Amino acid sequence: MWQDVAAVREDLRDGGAVALANALSANDVRTWLALEPAERREVLAAASPSRRDEIAAFAKRVATRDATTIFDDLVTFPDLSAGTCCTALERLYDRWAGTIDPGRARAYLAAALPHGPAYPKIFRCAARVYLELGERDRVVETVAACKRSGRSLRRIRDEMALAPMWGHPGYAELFAHMSPPLFVDLDAALLAGPEAVRRLRTDSGPWGELRRLVNLERVDLRWGDEQALEGLAELPRLVSVKFHGRCRGPKPTWALATLVELPALREFSFEASGVSVQPDQVRALRADFARRDLPEQDRTLHVALLFDTDDGTAEQFGVRGLVAALDSAVPAVRQTAQRILAYHLAVPAGGLPHGAGILLAGELNADRAVLVDRLAAAGVTVQREPGPATRLAVVGERHEGRALTYLDAGIPLILEDHLRASLDRIEQRDPIARLRARDVTDTPDA
Secondary structure (H helix, E strand, C coil), rough: CCHHHHHHHHHHHHHHHHHHHCCCCHHHHHHHHHHHHHHHHHHHHHHHHHHHHHHHHHHHHHHHHHHHHHHHHHHCCCCCHHHHHHHHHHHHHHCCCCCCCCCHHHHHHHHHHHCCCCCCEEEHHHHHHHHHHHCCCHHHHHHHHHHCCCCCHHHHHHHHHHHHHHCCCCHHHHCCCCCCEECCCCHHHHHHCCCCEEEEEEEEEEEEEEHHHHCEEEEEEEEEEHHHHHCCCCCCCEEEEEEEEECCCCCCCCHHHHHHHHCCCEEEECCCCCCCHHHHHHHHHHHHHHHHHCHHHHHHHHHHHCCCCCCHHHHCCCCHHHHHHCCCCCCCCCHHHHHHHHHHCCCCCCCCCCCCCEEEECEEECCCHHHHHHHHHHCCCCCCCCCEEEEEEEEEEEECCCHHHHHHCCCCCEEHHHHHHHHHHHHCCHHHHHHHHHHCCCCCCC
């Protein structure tokens, strides 16, 4: 029946509209569109309401321009279902629709809005159509109608296409009983304006514009960069920051330090460039700052170490600052400080001569008794206090300031790894020391 236009017209002349309506399939769309509007509507009038909804589904198979032709016919029928009316509205503003024709939009709105209380998605779609038409007061009226119907406004609140409405009189007040909207697009957030934006979750910039959102409280950034961190550092009301990024260069210590110490901050997680910092680590860092009343410059160093910023900040504090950081309550701070110190500390020239004394400060990985015996096998003693024979001090984590006392007294500092390497060299060139060390490490207690 639908093989060509001529055959369809012949069936219509013979009173076959009902049969044509029942036989129409998605494969016949091209023939359907080639008919005159009056001919199409004659077939639609002969179809049942459910059949007209089935015909509406053909719009998914054609371009937007042809889809609107299908809906132009359908919306003339008062018994069209709410779902079909809603789909008609959506096709008006899809990405390929172009400029909305006002006459067509009003026809679709007239067909759809009576279904709104029973099918609340229609209110959201209608609001988008009115915004496209530039009728912002009608957007407010539509959302108000949805609210009066008792339906949830959550999806309308979080609709990014309606972001420009947040600055329009009367719009924000409709959502005053709800939590702030969640913006999932930075451009949309910028269109909404800083007054409206409290929550943001997005994976794209422009990151430099973040600083404009001065009321932002909760942010979840994916693929942020250094510019994003710098923008966040200028936002004073942040409560929660989740940063997942890819920094192309060193991470800005000043921005991270500012974020860590924001008064309202309750949660800060960070993952970028192989560095992962969890909220409990940031909380521990802040607690350590408060407990020890660390000066600002020391706090900056500890932030640089925790986030492993690699921007030169840690190195600027020199050996003394890094040794002091070994007393941090945060393991990651201590570990990064040790890693950097490994490049700045070394056993003095001449190594550990027989009869030398060393000092131990802080926690060491090796069993202390075994280490003392191994040193003794090499002719080196462990001292409790500095003396004439003191050659150096081995510093570990949590030395409680003792390593700084030794450093200030001019005693060279090394790390446990340096000591172990020095003992290995002694044992390699001194067979007797090697045998003694083997005896020590082979004992049952070792």
